[in-house]
Amino acid sequence: MLATLAEHPLDDPAFVYEPKYDGIRALIEIGPPSSGPPTSIWSRLGNEKTSQFPDVVRALDDVRRGLRAPVILDGEIVALDERGEPGGFQQLQGRIHLASGPAGTPQSVAFIAFDILRDGDVDLVDLPLTARRARLEKRLAKRTGPLVRLSEVTPGNGHAMFERAKQQGWEGLIGKRADSCYRVGRRSPDWVKLKLVMAQEFVIGGWTEPRGARSGFGALLLGVYDHGSLEYVGHTGTGFDAKTLRSVAARMKPLQTPDSPFRVRPRPNERAHWIRPELVAEVKFTEWTADGKLRHPTYLGLRDDVEPTKVRREPDVPSQRSAARVRGGSAPRAAAPLKASGRRSPDAVSASGRRKRSPKSDLHGELQPL
Numbered sequence: 001m002l003a004t005l006a007e008h009p010l011d012d013p014a015f016v017y018e019p020k021y022d023g024i025r026a027l028i029e030i031g032p033p034s035s036g037p038p039t040s041i042w043s044r045l046g047n048e049k050t051s052q053f054p055d056v057v058r059a060l061d062d063v064r065r066g067l068r069a070p071v072i073l074d075g076e077i078v079a080l081d082e083r084g085e086p087g088g089f090q091q092l093q094g095r096i097h098l099a100s101g102p103a104g105t106p107q108s109v110a111f112i113a114f115d116i117l118r119d120g121d122v123d124l125v126d127l128p129l130t131a132r133r134a135r136l137e138k139r140l141a142k143r144t145g146p147l148v149r150l151s152e153v154t155p156g157n158g159h160a161m162f163e164r165a166k167q168q169g170w171e172g173l174i175g176k177r178a179d180s181c182y183r184v185g186r187r188s189p190d191w192v193k194l195k196l197v198m199a200q201e202f203v204i205g206g207w208t209e210p211r212g213a214r215s216g217f218g219a220l221l222l223g224v225y226d227h228g229s230l231e232y233v234g235h236t237g238t239g240f241d242a243k244t245l246r247s248v249a250a251r252m253k254p255l256q257t258p259d260s261p262f263r264v265r266p267r268p269n270e271r272a273h274w275i276r277p278e279l280v281a282e283v284k285f286t287e288w289t290a291d292g293k294l295r296h297p298t299y300l301g302l303r304d305d306v307e308p309t310k311v312r313r314e315p316d317v318p319s320q321r322s323a324a325r326v327r328g329g330s331a332p333r334a335a336a337p338l339k340a341s342g343r344r345s346p347d348a349v350s351a352s353g354r355r356k357r358s359p360k361s362d363l364h365g366e367l368q369p370l
Contacts, residue, residue, distance in 0.1 A: 017158030069120030
């Protein structure tokens with residue numbers, strides 16, 4: 001289920017509010033020790049990431065021991081800072097591009113669960129969020145710790161959480177309708193992104209020659225897709241250290257091509273090198289200019305969990321910093337009663353060991369950026 005970028009009041013009684021974690025979205029399938037599948041971690045594109053996060057898998061063993069049937073959890077894998085608090089996406093770069101667990105001392109990470117999609121043979125996607133949350137808390141009761149956590153949630157009023165987000169430099173908040181069902185693979189206004197930081201994914205279409213003593217490259221040439229064409233939106237040469245310059249350059253060079261991938265060939269100040277548009281970068285920036293370019297963009301990291309052709313310019317919304325006000329207009333819709341549904345969604349992800357489809361095919365297309 002995907003969230004919609006929007007301006008939304010911070011005191012809507014029909015909503016609950018959570019921190020917007022700056023990590024990678026993950027579905028985690030956990031089987032009981034006696035039978036069923038082992039613990040597996042899947043990215044938003046359906047790529048298995050289990051071997052990259054062995055510490056999370058080990059931490060989930062305590063959850064696994066308490067299961068009698070498989071479960072599927074939805075959440076976020078985040079880097080932890082020196083205080084053990086969720087950090088920024090940049091800190092995950094040493095983990096998400098590996099084929100196996102990191103050598104040496106790895107970046108500390110944690111899995112923060114915020115939803116449960118299946119519990120044994122029961123498909124939970126048609127239950128309201130409040131009922132799914134209660135089930136999630138029951139499953140993780142007394143089994144959380146530094147590496148396995150429950151998302152923080154506050155009902156009805158997110159003002160205090162919003163102030164903490166500003167003070168602690170969070171990316172923003174997520175607002176969710178308390179009575180919302182889980183819309184598999186769909187973007188829904190039932191979940192809204194309330195961003196404090198302007199950041200999104202961009203496709204890398206090339207790089208420029210470095211200046212002076214700088215090595216690797218000068219800047220990345222960035223774009224988004226619009227009506228099937230890659231549109232140039234600007235370049236960024238900040239946010240890199242020497243190690244990052246080398247690693248990103250190494251990822252780009254095998255993709256070199258003589259032709260620009262952009263619909264309109266940009267004319268940067270330095271000589272441009274073009275690549276096939278197969279890499280995606282996370283970039284923060286201050287605003288969009290009137291001519292559709294990025295102002296003050298800063299590189300945060302590469303994403304291997306985003307399909308390049310799905311990258312679009314996110315809709316413009318006023319700063320959420322000015323959105324802390326009481327909702328006007330019609331009264332909010334009351335939350336629906338908590339009622340379980342016996343209907344099994346044909347699109348729901350299966351946690352059963354008797355699946356007819358592979359987990360990868362089930363997950364592909366479901367997890368997208370919040």
